[in-house]
Amino acid sequence: MLIKTYGSAVYGIDAQTITVEVNIGAGVNYFLVGLPDSAVKESQQRIDAALKNNGYKIPVKGITINMAPANIRKEGSAYDLTLAMGILTATEQIEAPDIATYIIMGELSLDGNLRPIRGALPIAVQAQKEGYAGFILPFQNAPEAAVVQGLKVYGIKNISEAIGFFTGKEKLEPTEVDLMDSFNENSELFNVDFADVKGQETVKRGLEIAAAGGHNVIMIGPPGVGKTMLAKRIPTILPPLTLEEALETTKIHSVSGLLGKATSLITTRPFRHPHHTVSDVALVGGGSNPKPGEISLAHNGILFLDELPEFKRTVLEVMRQPLEDRYVTISRAMITVDFPASFMLVASMNPSPSGGFYDAATSPDSEQSVRRYLNKVSGPLMDRIDLHLEVSGVPYEELRKRTDGESSKSIRDRVIKARTLQNKRYQDLDNVFCNAQLEPKQMKVWCLVDDLGEQLLKNAVERLGFSARSYNRILKVARTIADLEGIEKIQANHIAEAIQYRSLDRDGWLG
Numbered sequence: 001m002l003i004k005t006y007g008s009a010v011y012g013i014d015a016q017t018i019t020v021e022v023n024i025g026a027g028v029n030y031f032l033v034g035l036p037d038s039a040v041k042e043s044q045q046r047i048d049a050a051l052k053n054n055g056y057k058i059p060v061k062g063i064t065i066n067m068a069p070a071n072i073r074k075e076g077s078a079y080d081l082t083l084a085m086g087i088l089t090a091t092e093q094i095e096a097p098d099i100a101t102y103i104i105m106g107e108l109s110l111d112g113n114l115r116p117i118r119g120a121l122p123i124a125v126q127a128q129k130e131g132y133a134g135f136i137l138p139f140q141n142a143p144e145a146a147v148v149q150g151l152k153v154y155g156i157k158n159i160s161e162a163i164g165f166f167t168g169k170e171k172l173e174p175t176e177v178d179l180m181d182s183f184n185e186n187s188e189l190f191n192v193d194f195a196d197v198k199g200q201e202t203v204k205r206g207l208e209i210a211a212a213g214g215h216n217v218i219m220i221g222p223p224g225v226g227k228t229m230l231a232k233r234i235p236t237i238l239p240p241l242t243l244e245e246a247l248e249t250t251k252i253h254s255v256s257g258l259l260g261k262a263t264s265l266i267t268t269r270p271f272r273h274p275h276h277t278v279s280d281v282a283l284v285g286g287g288s289n290p291k292p293g294e295i296s297l298a299h300n301g302i303l304f305l306d307e308l309p310e311f312k313r314t315v316l317e318v319m320r321q322p323l324e325d326r327y328v329t330i331s332r333a334m335i336t337v338d339f340p341a342s343f344m345l346v347a348s349m350n351p352s353p354s355g356g357f358y359d360a361a362t363s364p365d366s367e368q369s370v371r372r373y374l375n376k377v378s379g380p381l382m383d384r385i386d387l388h389l390e391v392s393g394v395p396y397e398e399l400r401k402r403t404d405g406e407s408s409k410s411i412r413d414r415v416i417k418a419r420t421l422q423n424k425r426y427q428d429l430d431n432v433f434c435n436a437q438l439e440p441k442q443m444k445v446w447c448l449v450d451d452l453g454e455q456l457l458k459n460a461v462e463r464l465g466f467s468a469r470s471y472n473r474i475l476k477v478a479r480t481i482a483d484l485e486g487i488e489k490i491q492a493n494h495i496a497e498a499i500q501y502r503s504l505d506r507d508g509w510l511g
Helices: 043-052 080-090 120-129 139-145 159-167 179-184 201-213 227-232 243-255 280-284 313-317 320-325 367-374 379-383 408-425 440-446 451-464 468-484 492-500
Strands: 002-011 014-025 030-033 062-068 102-104 134-138 152-156 217-220 302-305 327-331 336-340 344-349 387-390
Touching: 002 080, 002 120, 014 080, 014 120, 030 043, 043 080, 062 080, 080 102, 080 159, 102 120, 120 134, 120 139, 120 243, 134 139, 139 152, 152 159, 179 243, 201 217, 201 227, 201 344, 201 387, 201 408, 201 468, 217 227, 227 302, 227 344, 243 336, 280 313, 320 327, 320 379, 379 468, 408 468, 440 468, 451 468, 451 492, 468 492
Parallel strands: 002 102, 030 062, 102 134, 134 152, 217 344, 217 387, 302 344
Antiparallel strands: 002 014, 014 062, 327 336
16 A cells, blocks of 8 residues: 655755655565665654554554655654654554645654654745645644644644544644734844943944944954944844744744744844854854854844954855855755855954054054954955944943933934835845845945045045955945935045944055
């Protein structure tokens, strides 16, 4: 007897339906084919124990199981329930006439209980596209999958519930999640606020510009002046996620297994803060079955690299292409996947090895050692950072002030107003949602500068030795400054402010 059940495999952040064909014939052999990895092959022992502990068994017959398409590698233990239900139905231990209309996934314990899986959201999205009646999966993953509208999601605790459901002996209620309630819940709930930061008004201004235009930013200053404190508060001034962004971000975290047990939808922008010992693969993604890295987990949010020169140079260099293209391609012999990586890079660093600003009269660091330290970050990578902010110490009088600084909410209101202008301006452009994403040909249309501003920009490029990429970055930042003021044409004062945020360019800092 031949029975088909259906599971799903996740490649990148998308799912592909896997057909599990179970055929019962003569003999006593158990064959599992279709490029299963070791975890899938070991499912026989888990299934055998789970069935025996629930009153069933794998009969002594010739069992051949094919996982199609057979040219794609199947990985992980999430196919246990798919295989077990196929065996039970094919060996006529149960009657499940509707089993082929459901996607079934779950890892089995030896007692028949289910453990959670990864990638429930993209699997549910694909199941809904292909018109399946429902999705059977561990109850821990049910809220995550239930955000997909038009698909019945049944969260179960053990294989007995799955058997009872398909045989009609047990009625299960589908998990329901109000998508808009989930989206709106905690979307503006933060534990930190810019009001906590004393002084640093110039740096706050720079970070406001970065948030308003989606620009990359680096902060340079000695230890203890508040660089990390400022970076952790940037999410509080970014515009809220749109529903589409929230779903895409949730898919990435679902594939990585990083969603909390009670989390159905990510409603705040990600803030990823990897340690400087992170590897190339951990940062950009990879593995035999490619998984997202930190730059993809920061998609639609912030990637914060603290003490930037302490990262391995090879690790930093692999970010150059994703910073430009906003996605990363991982290629393997059998598969190539694209992960989205549209993030805002926020970095911080000390100005010298000892931590203080370089001063030939007082610094323990030589000019040569300072240059060597700064050169750990390559020029091409620094070119891709739009704003360079110098962070100095806070005066005692500022520290002792009883009044709070400007709140994140008031800064965020200005940022949202500027982003609204940009969304309206670029509504007819593909994949452009903020100024930082403009291409050179689009800048010719949207980054028009008045005559005085043109002359100022020309003098700056000639005297300071800005590269062509730096020139484009200055224009984009000036465009954002003008948007914050609600002015359509870029003026000289906007150019002047944008130029002062390029202090680390090759012919700028240290003379």
